[in-house]
Amino acid sequence: MIKNHNSVSQFLSEVNNKIRLSDFIGQFVDLIAKGNSFVGKCPFHNENTPSFNVNNEKSFFYCFGCKAGGNILTFISKYKNLQFKESVNFISKYSGVPFIFDQNERKVSSDEKLISNLLNQSNIFFKELLKKNSFAYKYIRSRGVSDEIIDTYNIGFAPDSEILLKYLETKGYNLDKVQKTDLLIKNKQEKFFGRFSNRITFPIYNFANEIVGFGGRSIQNSKIKYINSQENLVFKKSQILYGLYQNIDYIREAKEVILVEGYMDVIKLYCSDIKNVVSTLGTTVSEIQLRKMWYFTDTPYLCFDGDKAGQEASIRIAEKVLKFLIPGKSLKFIEIPNNEDPDSYLQNNDRSDFLNLKLKSKDLSSIIWETIENSIATNTPEFLAVIDDKINSIVKKIDDPKVSKEYYRYLRSRKDNFIWNKNKIKASLPKKSNIELIIENINEKVFLLMIILNEKFLTEFEEEVFQVSLTNQVLEKIKKKVLEDFSNQVKINKKNIEYYKNIYPKLFEEITELKKTHIMGLSDEEKRIFFKQILNNL
Numbered sequence: 001m002i003k004n005h006n007s008v009s010q011f012l013s014e015v016n017n018k019i020r021l022s023d024f025i026g027q028f029v030d031l032i033a034k035g036n037s038f039v040g041k042c043p044f045h046n047e048n049t050p051s052f053n054v055n056n057e058k059s060f061f062y063c064f065g066c067k068a069g070g071n072i073l074t075f076i077s078k079y080k081n082l083q084f085k086e087s088v089n090f091i092s093k094y095s096g097v098p099f100i101f102d103q104n105e106r107k108v109s110s111d112e113k114l115i116s117n118l119l120n121q122s123n124i125f126f127k128e129l130l131k132k133n134s135f136a137y138k139y140i141r142s143r144g145v146s147d148e149i150i151d152t153y154n155i156g157f158a159p160d161s162e163i164l165l166k167y168l169e170t171k172g173y174n175l176d177k178v179q180k181t182d183l184l185i186k187n188k189q190e191k192f193f194g195r196f197s198n199r200i201t202f203p204i205y206n207f208a209n210e211i212v213g214f215g216g217r218s219i220q221n222s223k224i225k226y227i228n229s230q231e232n233l234v235f236k237k238s239q240i241l242y243g244l245y246q247n248i249d250y251i252r253e254a255k256e257v258i259l260v261e262g263y264m265d266v267i268k269l270y271c272s273d274i275k276n277v278v279s280t281l282g283t284t285v286s287e288i289q290l291r292k293m294w295y296f297t298d299t300p301y302l303c304f305d306g307d308k309a310g311q312e313a314s315i316r317i318a319e320k321v322l323k324f325l326i327p328g329k330s331l332k333f334i335e336i337p338n339n340e341d342p343d344s345y346l347q348n349n350d351r352s353d354f355l356n357l358k359l360k361s362k363d364l365s366s367i368i369w370e371t372i373e374n375s376i377a378t379n380t381p382e383f384l385a386v387i388d389d390k391i392n393s394i395v396k397k398i399d400d401p402k403v404s405k406e407y408y409r410y411l412r413s414r415k416d417n418f419i420w421n422k423n424k425i426k427a428s429l430p431k432k433s434n435i436e437l438i439i440e441n442i443n444e445k446v447f448l449l450m451i452i453l454n455e456k457f458l459t460e461f462e463e464e465v466f467q468v469s470l471t472n473q474v475l476e477k478i479k480k481k482v483l484e485d486f487s488n489q490v491k492i493n494k495k496n497i498e499y500y501k502n503i504y505p506k507l508f509e510e511i512t513e514l515k516k517t518h519i520m521g522l523s524d525e526e527k528r529i530f531f532k533q534i535l536n537n538l
Contacts (some may be wrong), residue, residue: 007112010233011088012071014061015095017207017239017288020295021072024094024440025054025061026499028079036252043079044068056295111180112233118173118181119203119211119234124154125167126201126214133157135268139219140200143264144271145346152246153267156201158216161194162488172368182230195227202263204229204281207292212240215263215281226262228281238286241293242266243279250275257293257300258334258358259285260342261310265303268343272351283313287324299330299359306336318367320396320409325364332361365407368394369414376418381523386416419526443538444470449514450531451482457531468538 022031022038026066031038031054042052051065068078081194092099094264116399131137136157140150149155158164161184168178175192184192199216200238206212213229229235235360239261246249251257253278260266262279269277280289283304293300302317304310314333321331334357346354362370372390376383398404400436449460451465458465466483470476473487523528 008073008088010112011092011097011099012073013060013206013208014097014239015072015091017292018097019095020036020056020291020300021059021061022054022056024072025075042066042068086538094352114177115181115232115234116210116212118168118178118183119213121168121171121173122158122164122183123154123156123201123203123211123214125164126158126203127154128156129159130155130157130200136200136219143268146271149267149271150333152270153263154203156195156203156215158194158199158201160396161192161198164194164197176458182232182235194503195229199227202242204235204240204242206234206236207244210234212236217264223419230355237281239288240281241289242281243270243278244292246270247275247277251278251296255297257297259293259300259302261304261313262343265342266361268346269354272346272381274351274354283309283316285317285320290321290324294329299332301332301334303334303336303342303357305339305341307339307341310341315367315371318364318371319394319397321364322394323397323399325403331364333360333364333367334361342427356472365410368407369411372411373414381526382524384415384419387418391415415528416533419522419529443534444472444475445510446514447534447538448475448478448482450527450534451479453533455486455513457528458483461535462527463533464535468535470538 025031026038028050029040029043031040032050036055036057038054038056039050040052040054041047041050042065044063045066045068053063054061059071060069061071061075070078072091073087075092076082077084080087080090082090088099091097106371129136139161142153145155152362163185165175165178178427179192182195185195187193194246196214196216198220199218202215202217203211204213204215213235214228214230218225228237230236242263247266247270247446256276258269258274258277260269260279261278261283262281265278269275278293280286285302290300302314304314318331333455336342336357339502344356372394375390376387391408394411395404395408398407447468447470468479470479
């Protein structure tokens with residue numbers, strides 16, 4: 001949230017992270033997608049051939065005819081003839097990004113500039129030190145990271161705070177200025193020490209390709225293996241996708257994005273020639289990060305660690321994403337086996353193995369259903385009723401009415417299948433039972449059971465029932481007799497049952513057992529769903 005004393009540049013950054021410029025301008029100008037941009041006829045001068053261009057990635061528009069151009073504020077100011085303050089208020093209301101207007105804050109904060117400059121200067125120093133520190137350099141090379149990839153990701157090494165301070169002083173930054181960054185932290189004795197001292201460093205870039213923080217990886221026996229910069233004026237974790245700066249061209253080319261947890265996962269996949277990868281620097285996904293990925297692809301892949309924490313994080317994200325779903329946008333989930341993460345998995349497997357996991361990825365809808373199914377303890381009416389509550393809870397989370405409606409249909413269908421599968425007879429003899437269960441042709445026998453005992457199904461599903469042809473000749477003969485009686489409006493009674501028993505002597509025994517195993521305990525509606533599923537199977 002934009003708070004008091006934030007600059008217009010920060011306001012624009014948050015607006016651009018939240019909405020697409022083409023969506024905003026598209027309210028006023030008919031735009032057509034063309035490559036990575038959108039084109040239309042310029043609203044600021046008369047033209048027959050479209051020369052007005054909107055670039056979402058740069059959050060910039062430009063007309064090649066009249067030379068008008070700028071950001072979202074420039075557009076609305078010119079289009080509606082608004083003053084600066086009016087334009088900011090207009091964009092604030094549209095985007096939901098608050099802005100407390102202050103004339104003194106129209107210029108970029110000097111602290112923001114200072115922090116940005118300090119981080120860039122520190123990164124230059126860290127990069128120089130990595131290859132000078134043999135222990136750190138050998139460590140990162142031992143992880144399979146080549147010199148080329150070290151340079152691509154600007155990987156460095158942070159020295160002790162005293163060395164860093166001396167270097168920054170030579171560049172004109174005293175202790176007071178450095179303290180405004182999170183490069184230094186105070187200990188219990190109120191003394192400063194380096195946050196990233198003696199760690200491998202990974203510079204973190206925002207969507208404007210500016211360094212806004214660092215990740216640090218311990219190469220010694222530290223209890224804390226990975227640390228990140230703390231949020232500050234320039235570093236907002238929810239507005240960052242680590243690796244996008246380096247991999248954006250590969251993402252555009254592949255039209256796919258794979259989302260992982262950390263920077264080493266991104267880098268390890270890059271080492272395996274899988275370069276369309278980004279990271280959230282944690283186990284959550286924000287709306288801003290999600291919409292940024294959706295800009296490049298309709299269905300990003302999420303690949304978190306294979307341990308329990310990673311699996312739980314995937315479920316949390318699946319449920320969180322529901323709110324933002326719109327037609328044609330979703331997620332897929334790559335499951336890493338054996339409690340591994342992408343980094344460790346690729347140490348023992350090759351690129352093709354990972355891509356096979358990707359081919360087997362699960363849809364978001366499947367993940368959502370599995371969370372419902374795994375929460376059901378037993379196949380009893382009271383627990384089956386819980387499924388309906390969970391389905392209703394899920395669809396209420398989805399803001400888009402079309403997607404919500406389709407999810408309801410999908411989850412109800414999965415519930416029908418769930419009930420059917422739970423009521424199947426196991427392919428083994430029951431213990432402590434003197435009645436022999438013959439499981440051959442079980443669908444056909446259950447079908448007969450239900451049309452004999454539930455004449456209303458014959459009425460409701462008459463057309464479908466008459467189309468069913470049973471493979472077992474004896475069962476088919478009984479079915480024809482049942483349908484003949486139904487057509488002649490003969491009520492099924494004991495006499496009918498005796499006739500069926502004469503055709504198939506064990507039928508009554510099997511029907512009695514099938515009633516116990518398949519029908520008992522089901523409500524009328526559940527029986528109806530069960531019968532529909534049997535019809536589908538036949």
